[in-house]
Amino acid sequence: MTSSTSTLTPSSSSKKDSTCAHFRSLLLIAKDKVTCSLQCRGYPSPMSAPPVALTIAGSDCSAGAGIQADLKTFSLLGVHGLTAMTAIVSETPREVHDTHPLPPALLRKQVEILLQAYPVASVKTGLLGTAEHVAVVAELLEGSGIPLVVDPVLSSSTGTQFASDKVISAYRERLLPLASLLTPNLPEAQRLLGERMGPELSDEQIPLDAAGRLGREAGTPVLLTGGHNSRNSHQATDILYDNGKVTSFSGPWIDLPSTHGTGCTYSAAITGFLARGVELHDAIAKAKSLVTSSLKKSYKWPKDTEQLELRALNLLSPEERK
Template identity: 40%
Template sequence: MKRKKLPVALTIAGSDSGGGAGIQADLKTFVALGVHGASVIACLTAQNPKRVLAVEPCSPKMLRQQLEAVFEELNPAAVKTGMLFSAKNISVVADFFRNLKLKTKNLKLIVDPLMISTSGAKLLEPAAIKILTEKLLPLAALVTPNLDEAEILAGQKISSIEAMRGAAREIFSRFGCAVLLKGGHLKNFTEAVDIFFDGETELLLSAPFVKGVRTHGTGCTYSAAICAALALGHNLPHAVELGKHFVTSAIADSYRIGNHFALGQVSLDTLKNPAGAGGKIVGHSSHSASGCSGCS
């Protein structure tokens, strides 16, 4: 009997003992979207949805050996990085992918530049930011900062959608990779608005906030869904749209664990029928356009 083949998506991130974020969130997302999930653990965390108690980075040697083991046999179609934590480990990942020559292999790298957790814990050593921006981001196809991370990467304050658009362009200009700027923390907004910009295409993605739900791991799930969509062969703008729909559905279908909520299980049908997932694309423009023209 002929066996079907599954594309492989790889996550390089931290292990979350609470199961809501990091490696655990990524692998659950990969399974839901029909790709085989491989993992490289960059650090261990003792955490729950409320707080991070401790972080212990993996040794650089072990990190590299995990990468070598995966690429020796599995041939990932797309890769995402999450919490790498230390400057040494970011260097290991950057050096590995630079030597791999990503562009010649048509392998897409997504960098989720985790710096601060939802609970306020620091997820990146101060010295590591320089290595991240100088060595890893230039290799990325997409970077997915939240507002706080985008302010650091763009060097400017962000308090409006127009400021988000400007910051996305600044980050693109600085690092040469597409940007998905997540605006869920914008104050006085009734919807979670994100901006995607790749130098040519701008998307303004919006979905209503789900009231009464305090979730954990949404950023990890979002970037993992984009990674899975890329592994399945979608182009980058479409993969971002699908990722928005997926994470919106996961929040809407979340369930209670203890005093918090875990993201719900979303099926592959989300990619097949994204219109039913709850998010919406409310703007699309080219780089030369002065504003977003409405589209559905």
């Protein structure tokens, strides 16, 4: 067995050291540029922990709505997402096949350990299928001081009802007063108000009336999302009622055959921006822009032209993710 040893001359050693130093310098410059780029877009530094947001919602096996949609949105915004599952929903964008609520004790344990272990900066709720679920969430979040976005998922986009009258009462009595923001669509707002709008109101007056009355009753800001009342105007307009002040957030109406999970993504985006420290009105405006952009870039699979992944979040540019 033989071995050989090579010896670097002083000149070759010096040249190697110089080359290594040059590459180290380039790497440091690249790292600084990446860090600056991320921070300028509102993302945390790669060397620091990201903000944390918690979604308390149902699981959608098609991953278009529920906690799956929420996690995609949080990740897009540079937010670490936590999940507390309330129900397992067997569904596709066209149909809900089955819903299995989880035991309230299991929901309680999930939320308890997550709040204890992580610095949760914001929370959103989605599907809370039983009055017991609503009560557990209200009990654990009351007095926490954590911004809470309540997306009252009372039915699916295909019409399946998730909430009984008992659940509606629990929302009104326990959860709505704790919310930093409610994000119902018009049918959900009408159910929470316990009535339909009167025939004397015009199409333009109905969402304004619903947002105002629900906001005054709950004592919290209400963002009435406009997807159910905007088709004829060619604008998807959302109405924010906040302490007597009304603000509109508008974007182009995008005519798609399915809107599965769009509301989940919208409320998750607001929650994610709140976790990043963005003020409420700005968070809504940014979330509106993000959802509109993702709808414009929706895609479908050849196997079934009716089933769309509406929110093509992975196709959004860095500018659209701000």
